[in-house]
Amino acid sequence: MSTSLQRVRPTKIELIKLRRRLELARKVHKILRERLTILINEFFTRLREAVELRKAVYSKLTKVYLDTLILYGAYGENLFDHMKGLTSKPMTAVVGLENIMGVKTHSAIVSKPSYTEEQIIPYIQTYRAQVVELLSNIVNLGRADKAVESLGKEIVRTKRKVNALEYYFIPAIERTVRYLRMKFEEREREEKARMKRVKQVLTRRKAL
Amino acid sequence: MSDKYIDELLKDFLRIVNKHLPYTRPTLRELRELKNPFIILRDGGIHLIDPSEIELLYQYIDPDDEGKLRIPIIIEVNPKYGEGTAVVREPIAAKVVSRFLKLSHLKEPLFIYRSQISELRRIFRTTTTVVFIAE
Numbered sequence: 001m002s003t004s005l006q007r008v009r010p011t012k013i014e015l016i017k018l019r020r021r022l023e024l025a026r027k028v029h030k031i032l033r034e035r036l037t038i039l040i041n042e043f044f045t046r047l048r049e050a051v052e053l054r055k056a057v058y059s060k061l062t063k064v065y066l067d068t069l070i071l072y073g074a075y076g077e078n079l080f081d082h083m084k085g086l087t088s089k090p091m092t093a094v095v096g097l098e099n100i101m102g103v104k105t106h107s108a109i110v111s112k113p114s115y116t117e118e119q120i121i122p123y124i125q126t127y128r129a130q131v132v133e134l135l136s137n138i139v140n141l142g143r144a145d146k147a148v149e150s151l152g153k154e155i156v157r158t159k160r161k162v163n164a165l166e167y168y169f170i171p172a173i174e175r176t177v178r179y180l181r182m183k184f185e186e187r188e189r190e191e192k193a194r195m196k197r198v199k200q201v202l203t204r205r206k207a208l
Numbered sequence: 209m210s211d212k213y214i215d216e217l218l219k220d221f222l223r224i225v226n227k228h229l230p231y232t233r234p235t236l237r238e239l240r241e242l243k244n245p246f247i248i249l250r251d252g253g254i255h256l257i258d259p260s261e262i263e264l265l266y267q268y269i270d271p272d273d274e275g276k277l278r279i280p281i282i283i284e285v286n287p288k289y290g291e292g293t294a295v296v297r298e299p300i301a302a303k304v305v306s307r308f309l310k311l312s313h314l315k316e317p318l319f320i321y322r323s324q325i326s327e328l329r330r331i332f333r334t335t336t337t338v339v340f341i342a343e
Contacts, residue, residue: 102228109258
């Protein structure tokens with residue numbers, strides 16, 4: 001911990017200014033600490049979401065990959081052209097920004113595709129639903145990962161501010177305020193002693 | 209560092225923590241009508257709203273209040289209420305939040321605590337926002 005004092009002129013005006021600054025610094029410290037706590041909670045929420053999504057993506061990826069191979073083996077490369085032909089509205093993802101308490105991160109909204117119903121190839125609907133879910137999970141995983149990264153950076157930045165206020169800035173002002181108070185008390189005592197001495201001198205002169 | 213600079217810096221910290229507040233707050237119904245719902249923030253940025261959250265909010269709201277609930281729902285954090293305590297001031301938002309959190313007694317303003325904030329933010333990621341008040 002630093003033991004430095006701020007260099008100030010020992011005047012009442014300075015003391016008032018310092019006390020105001022101390023009050024402001026304490027207020028900022030409280031707010032930043034609250035923000036830090038909420039950011040950390042948010043970070044863990046997003047982290048949990050990212051872990052869950054990653055697990056889901058890995059498990060689905062293997063299944064979809066195997067299913068693709070089976071379908072490809074059975075129906076050949078025309079299968080995907082056929083599926084494309086049945087899709088009336090493709091799957092889209094709108095990418096934009098999301099603001100989590102001042103932390104900007106990427107966000108995406110996935111819209112589900114729609115198809116014309118045609119039951120020619122068995123199992124195709126289940127397969128297509130799996131693929132859509134997998135793609136949606138991948139987009140959401142990207143969003144969650146990006147949020148974790150941005151929140152982590154902001155947490156480091158906020159923590160540095162909170163620590164600077166808590167361990168350096170506020171104690172330094174408190175010490176300076178204490179020093180100024182002591183200085184004023186000292187001056188007051190000196191003044192009292194001087195007045196007493198003057199009174200003594202005046203009484204002695206009167207007696208003469 | 210000059211005194212003026214320090215004071216400005218401290219005031220800036222307070223200003224920055226609330227720069228994510230919305231500039232306009234459309235109602236739930238207005239947002240539902242948009243294809244890609246979004247809101248504009250005070251810093252000029254755009255905040256995308258997840259349509260699935262809008263649909264979820266519809267489950268917790270009375271049909272009469274659809275046009276009255278303003279999005280995002282504001283959760284106010286004020287250190288004077290104590291650490292980890294937040295307030296939802298708007299009556300309709302408070303009703304929706306208390307229904308979601310399964311709180312039996314609805315009081316206005318609605319006080320919620322850290323774990324409840326986390327739960328709320330986990331589900332309503334884009335339709336809620338936290339405001340920091342310094343008094």
